[in-house]
Amino acid sequence: GENVEQHPSTLSVQEGDSAVIKCTYSDSASNYFPWYKQELGKGPQLIIDIRSNVGEKKDQRIAVTLNKTAKHFSLHITETQPEDSAVYFCAASTGSHFGNEKLTFGTGTRLTIIP
């Protein structure tokens, strides 16, 4: 089955600096790569996703890049703010006609923004 590795497990950056979180996956059939943000005491919430036919996607201060050849994808957060502090999860899925039952999550990165 799919195996998703995520690094680093913890990351601290100064407010205003950029943060990068990296994930690798094992199943070359994976075609959907979402990123989730989980705030303390809350459920994960989708912040951005990318599909295999695209190499990069950007939404304001957040961007995701995908390298299918190397089987890795990364989350980039620019101009970090205190509210970016959270745990971030990457995931990969081969998808199906029905849904994302094949979605495999990374182990998470705890991002701390230092004011």
Added chain:
Amino acid sequence: NAGVTQTPKFQVLKTGQSMTLQCAQDMNHNSMYWYRQDPGMGLRLIYYSASEGTTDKGEVPNGYNVSRLNKREFSLRLESAAPSQTSVYFCASEIGTGNTIYFGEGSWLTVV
């Protein structure tokens, strides 16, 4: 619009007790999921339901049962709780075509 609602939020059980976690979504989604989250393990799929009337095992189904009561509701039952089932449980739903999964707020379960 409540999204995905799960109850209870917190529960302490004794080993061997049984309980059911309830989940309901009001987004008319077809697919529903139960995950557990443990430190350093990410989110692992316990069971899922691709549509009303169907359920299937995920990555870690042992010790659990599920019921898709109707399109809105998907419950998770622990028949005989064990300390290894101490975890945070998340219910989630998705319209069902490989799109965004929406999570509930989580249920913190401790088995002593």
